Amino acid sequence: MGQAAELLGVRQAFxxxxxxxxxxxxxxxxxxxxxxxxxxxxxxxRAHELVADGTALESACRIIILEDQLAEALRINAELQHDRQQENGAGAAPE
Structure with missing residues (x-):
């Protein structure tokens, strides 16, 4: 924990x-x-950044969780769109 805290520039208590x-x-x-x-x-x-900017710790944690969920949803959406394009492109006749 000490090395992680030092690396991030935070206290171990954080x-x-x-x-x-x-x-x-x-x-x-x-x-x-x-x-x-x-x-x-x-x-x-990211939590340290938010807290340093004045966000309460609980709120910072919620923001991070939501950001992570959004990033995952965007990744899945891009993957599905890519798959759909591959399916539509594979059966289409060349122009």
């Missing part, structure tokens, strides 16, 4: 607060130390 808010659930090492993925570090950095 990372613990994200864990308590259920935004991050880091893996644990054999010795019980929190281990964060790169994705979790990106979320923590």
């Amino acid at each position: 990372l613990r607060s994200l864990d308590a808010a259920k935004l991050l659930t880091p893996q644990r090492s054999g010795g019980g130390h929190r281990r964060y993925s790169r994705y979790q570090l990106r979320l923590a950095a």
Whole structure:
């Protein structure tokens, strides 16, 4: 946790607060130390950015969750549109 906090320029207490808010659930090492993925570090950095701008922690967590859901929905939509274009293009006669 100390390395993650240092990397992000935050206090360890901030990372613990994200864990308590259920935004991050880091893996644990054999010795019980929190281990964060790169994705979790990106979320923590975004949370720190929002909180530093004056957003309440709970609101920042909700914003991040919604941003993540929107990005996933956009990715799925683009994939489906691509698949539909492939299906329509495969059966069409050349002009």
